[in-house]
Amino acid sequence: MTLKYELRTKQTIDTINQLLDSGIKKISVLIRHSDRFFSEDARLEPFMGLTDGGKKFAVEFGTNLRPIPLPRLYSSFLGRCIETAFLIDKGFTKKNNQAIDHNCLDVMLSPFYIKDMEKAVHAVEKQGSLKFLRDWFDNKIDDSIMEDPQKTADLLCEFMKDKIKNLKTNQMAICVSHDWNIYPLKEFKLGLKLEAAGEVGYLDGLVFFEKGNQYYITNYQTDPVLL
Template identity: 50%
Template sequence: METKYKLRSQHTIDLVRDLLGQGVDRISLIIRHSDRQYSDNPRLEPFMGLNDPGKQYAFDLGKFFPLDLTPVLFSSHFGRCIETAYLIDKGFTCVSNKDLPHNTINTALTPFYVKDIITATNMLIKTGSTQFVKDWFDKTIDESIMLDPEVTANRITDFMVSRLKDLSPGQAAVCVTHDWNIFPVKYFKLGLPHENALDAGYLDAVAFFEKGDRIFAAARQLDPVEIS
């Protein structure tokens, strides 16, 4: 099975540069992993790593990441997220000559919201990915199968804001995760409709930042939204 999503790395770099141009000096960035391998067997899903183009895309994101910000890396425990974080590190260090802190794995970036993987997988196969996520957002899937999506969005947002507050000026928390971790943030925090919330291409991102003691989130689709 070959599923293709759009590459959004340039959008992410442009978003970061735009925020720097506004005087933002710390950014917490939740970003989807790079282009990856696929399998027809859904049970192999956790083991699908990056493909060769995806490795280059991740390296290039690091290489062209604005030098005004030093990445502090976090990721899901899935191999493709660890690979992405490693290659962003490698790309950034090759042009900056800086040694970055080692990547830190955190459960907030994993699919922690899947409570019953067997039932969820069967439902996903039956309905398709897009309809399954819409059903999840509409809260028609029992919480024994999938954690409440708004609770999920809150937990991920809290993690991202905490990372932001831990940063020093001139740092960016680069948190590599899955598209399904980004979807609920876009839907419940940024207020995007389904068709936009469920669009998260490779290396797509949501940026969290602070202005005047107020926290905002921004994505490529819209202007910044204040996070309460």
């Protein structure tokens, strides 16, 4: 089974660089993992790794990062995110001959908002992921299956802000996650409805930053929004 999503390395890197060029010092980035394999068997979903193309894209993402600030890597505990973070590290360190801290796993970058995986997977198989997401955002999914979507977005915002607060000088947090961790932030924080904004691509990202003791979120589709 093959699904195709846009590769959005350039858009994510450009957004980061525009902020750096404007004098922003503290940044955390939430990105989707790179291109990966799919399976018809939903039970195999957590075990699908990156394609050869996806591995190449992840390395290239790392090589496209500026040497300063140094990336501080975090990821979901699912293999495709760990693999993406590892290869971003390899791309960055090979280009810059600069060792960085090892990737740290964090449950907040994983699908923590899914309370009943079996029922959620069944619903997605029945109606498709975009319809399921719309029902989730419209509070039509029972809260025994999915966490409240607004609360999910709030929790992710706090997580990304905490990553900024804990950065050392000349560091930037790169957090490798899933498209479903990004959609609620686009919906509830950026006002980008999934039907109009389009699907979250590979290495597609949201950029959080601090300016004047306030925190903002942005991406390539919109101006910064105060959190």
